[in-house]
Structure formats: structure tokens, C-alpha cells
Amino acid sequence: MADDATAGRGDFIRQIIREDLEAGRHQRIATRFPPEPNGYLHIGHATAIHLNHGIAQEFGGTFNLRFDDTNPAAEDEEFVESIQADIRWLGCDWEGRLHFTSDYFPQLYEYACELIRREKAFVCDLSSEEMFERRGTLTEAGGESPFRGRSVEENLALFAGMKNGESKAGERSLRARIDMGSSVLPMRDPVIYRVVEANHHRTGAEWCVYPMYDFAHCLSDAIEGITHSLCSIEFVDHRPLYDWFLEQLDLPEPRPRQIEFAKFFITDTVLSKRNLRRLVEEGAVEGWDDPRMPTLAAFRRRGVPPKAIENLCRDVGITRSAKTIQLAQFDHHVRAVLNEEALRFMGVLRPLKVVIENYPEGDGEQLDAVNNPQDPGQGTRKVPFSREIWIERDDFLEDPPKKFFRMSPGREVRLRYAYLVTCTEVVKDASGEVVELRCTYDPETRGGDAPDGRKVKGTIHWVSAPHATTAEVRLYDHLFDREDPNDVPDGQDFFASLNPDSLETLHDVPVEPALASAPEGAAFQLERTGYFAFDPESKPEALVLNRTVGLRDTWAKVAKKG
């Protein structure tokens, strides 16, 4: 368990923590994951969740979940629920330590008053436009607010008035008195409280003023006894402010320490909440959990195992450099986990009828198939076989190229777990399209092995036509048609990169009957085709399958080369 923490050096954050422990700066470790409930969690959040949770576990510390709900205009209970479900799904347990920044509103208000008393904060009547005018630029200092010199009494009274609803939104704000000449922009007398006229998802209309992130975050960390406040790299510039509030308010040591790391991006998708929201609201997808989305909810629905996400995060590591992971690396981890765990079944996506002419008419027979070749412990099952079967249209070529090992006229091929068969006749309709194949089978090859030891290169999957159950199969592909969806001509946005073929729905797909009794949450492989999971809409009598990811397809590469 403590491997990462004690064995190797670990990432730079774990190194810092180990040093803090060794130096006696901390007796125990406490981390937190602080999402704002204004959207669904996506793959980019997974690193932060696993980092915070993993560190707590490895160092015997605690991991809190804290909703940073300081902006009621943007936040919603729906997201509070979804975020918890997603974190639980990832396997990260906050063990009941569920907090909301809004829980601390009374205390934060008191801290703000204390700042006023210490002449470190003042009520400012400047509008945001006026503030903008005085903010200065990257190279020039800003100008001080004319309200910066108000007395403690006046500030206290004014702030109390704001709290009691005597100011409209935008009329007044509470600002920290720091330094308008600072080259660190967040230090230029930042607003720390503003009036918001909106219903808060937890506190309703109780508050008229809400703290800003910079003020609320460090203090919430301190209140919870967080030792290491891990956040993403764009907050580096805010660290002086984080420390400033804690110092001004004389919070006891050891104070929480902010450490930044880089989140990762992933190719072939967009990841900002704003863009994901647009996809949902403008109907490019069917919802936050549409399996084409990069949200955790979507991955869950698509059948991605949470273990794959954990492994990906570990593989990518924790650093401070900006990174964009190729989708292939993500897919690799998904396949790696699924290869070990997924049950195998057979299903024929694009069926072509095959009649085995020398096979007896009737009910056919039951053949043995292995449930998971990676794990014999998962046993075997019976698969019905009969005179009429479906095979994949792609598995037949009337005039095959050199390296095509599947079915073609006169060539012997193996039906997985069944028999060696040879195509004897190609039946076509009036337009010349192949509509049926006639074959003969070798009765001596039951199970797929020839007693005379002859080699058969190709093995294809099949489903007995009279025994088949049918399913709806949803084949998901990349939502976008390029690695960087934002790489579009001027005047266009990422909607121009949408892949029109990102979803293909197949109906009446014949699958082997055993699939209907597979466990509800099971991940499974349709042999030679890909990994799938049941959609939540799926019912035993109306199966709906989502393709999680396809199998690696080296034949596609060979075929492409000609």
C-alpha cells in the first residue's frame, strides 16, 4: 500500500510531503479535492482526485471532499450528486468527510470582519468597470481606490449592510488592502466578497454576500486542517494571496501549503467545462453522460473500467509541465484492464447468412466456449451451433488478397470453438450482392481442431441463426475528426470539427443467447470485434450494447498497405 510513498522517490509532491513529515512540520497528512459543483467531472479531474486520495492513503492521512460552492449563480445540486457518484466510481472514498465551503460562510464572514479590523480590507464602491480602469496593466501599476481609506467602523457597518441586502449586486465589494503596484496581479487589492443576488443550492437566500475563491479557499483549507493543498498550475500566481490571508489572520501553524501540478489534456476532445457544456446545451451530444463525452459519467456508461483511469493517471505521472496525452494511451489502458477482466461472447455486427449443407437439419448441438482465455478460472459456457449461422460480412471476400485469412470460396476456415468449414458456393441477388454462402463442414473437427493436424490460419466468429438473441449495438467513435478540435479556420469553432459518424447504431444484431444472462454491470468482449458494456437503457428482453473500445486491428493496417 505504502509503496509509492516509501519505496521510490515518487513524484515531486510526495517528495515534499515526505520531507515535511521527516522534518516534523506535520504529524499527519490531510488532503482534499475541491470541485465547484458547476458541471460534470471529466478525465482531466481524475489526476487531482487520485493524487489527493492516493497521498492520503499512502501516508495514512485523510482525504476530504469539499464542494467549493461560493458562486450560487453557476452552481447546482445536480452537479453535487453527479460529482459524488463519479468520485465513488473512481474508487476514492472520502469516508464521510464531505464538506461544503458554504458550511463555513459564517466563519468566513467573521474572518473578513477581522481583516477589516486589522485594516487589511475595505469596502469599495467602485463598479467593476471603474475597477478595471484603475487596475493598471501588466507593466503599469494600478491606482488605489478612493475608498481605500475608510475607517474600520465605516467598513464594518458597510460590510454588514452588504450582508443584510442593503447593496445591489455590483454596487459595492469588500477588497483586500494589499498593493495596487504589485507585479503579481492577484495581489492588486483583490475583491474578496461580492454581493450576489441568486439562490444558493444549500443556503438559499440566507446570504447576500459570497466570498471569492482566493479568500475562501485557503481559509477553508485551514479550517479543515488540510496540510497540502494541491491544485493545478494556473493557480501559481495566486499562491502569494493564499499565504497572505493565512498570515494576516494569524492562523495557527502549521498552515496549509499550496502546491501546484499540471493537469493533463487529451487529444481528440475538448475538456473545458465551458466547451463541454456547449456540446450538451447545443445538442451535439445527448447529455453529460453521452458515451462520446470525456466526462467520467460518460466513460462509466461506455464501459470504461475505473481501474483503467487510475492506471492512466499513474502512468502519466505528476509534473509541472503542460501535457496532452494521446488518446491511444488512454485506449491502451482501457484495453489492458478489459483484456484481463472481460468475459467473451460472440456477436455478429453485420451479418451474412451461411448454410452448412452437410450439417443435419434440426436443433443442432451445444459447443464449449472459454469465457476468458486470460483467466481460465472464469470457466466455460455452452454455445449453440446449427446448420444456419451468421458470420461477419467483413469475414468473407469472394476474391481475397494474398494475406486475407478469413472465408473465401474453396478455402477452409475455423469457426471459433466449432468446426472447420469450407465455402462451396456464393449466392447473390439480382444486383450481384452476396446474400448467402453455402459451406460444408468437417465433422471430425468438432471444437475446431483437425485430427490430422492440418493447420488452418483463419478463425472467425459466428452466431447460430435460429438460436440468436438480438441486440441494439451502439458503435461510438471519436466525437471529433481531428486531434485538436479547436484547430479550425478563422471564424469557426470546434463545432466545425464534429465527426458526423461518431455514433453508428446497429439494430437486430445477432448475439449468442448467453449474453442475455451476463451480469448487468459486466464488461465483455464480442470476440474479434471489441469491448462492450450494457447501456443503462438495456433490458434482458431488449439488449442495448455500447462499444467501449475496439480491439487493436492489425489487419486493418495490413489491408491498408495493400
Added chain:
RNA sequence: UGGGGCGUCGCCAAAUGGUAAGGCAGCGGCCUUUGGAGCCGCCAUUUGCAGGUUCGAAUCCUGCCGCCCCAACCA
């Protein structure tokens, strides 16, 4: 432009002054009742560039170059 962060293979990443790990992708081959999986091999004479220090530098110093972040009453 002031401040800050970051530059090691196509994409990630290790290295903590001792002579450039590993993964993904790619490319060859073996094996295979999934063209899956597995196995073997190839894939950075060099770490953004230029100098310097040192017996020795991706690591230390100096100077350049490039990319990214910051001017919400968002987080």
C-alpha cells in the same frame, strides 16, 4: 511588455553531478482456435540553443530562444 511557470524521442516520463530507464505510438519477427493477448528485436552518441565550471553536466553558472499562465465582483 511586468510577474510567473515550463522546455529530455511523435506523445508521456525517469534521472536528485558518475556517463540518457520505462510506457504509449511506430517498425520488423515469433507465436496464436480472437489478425486479440503474449513474446523477441529496432526506435535520443544526446536532454531548446550558445558559452562556462568540473576528471566528469540533462543535472551547477551565465546569456539567449521558444511555448504557456496572469489584467472576472469565475473557480
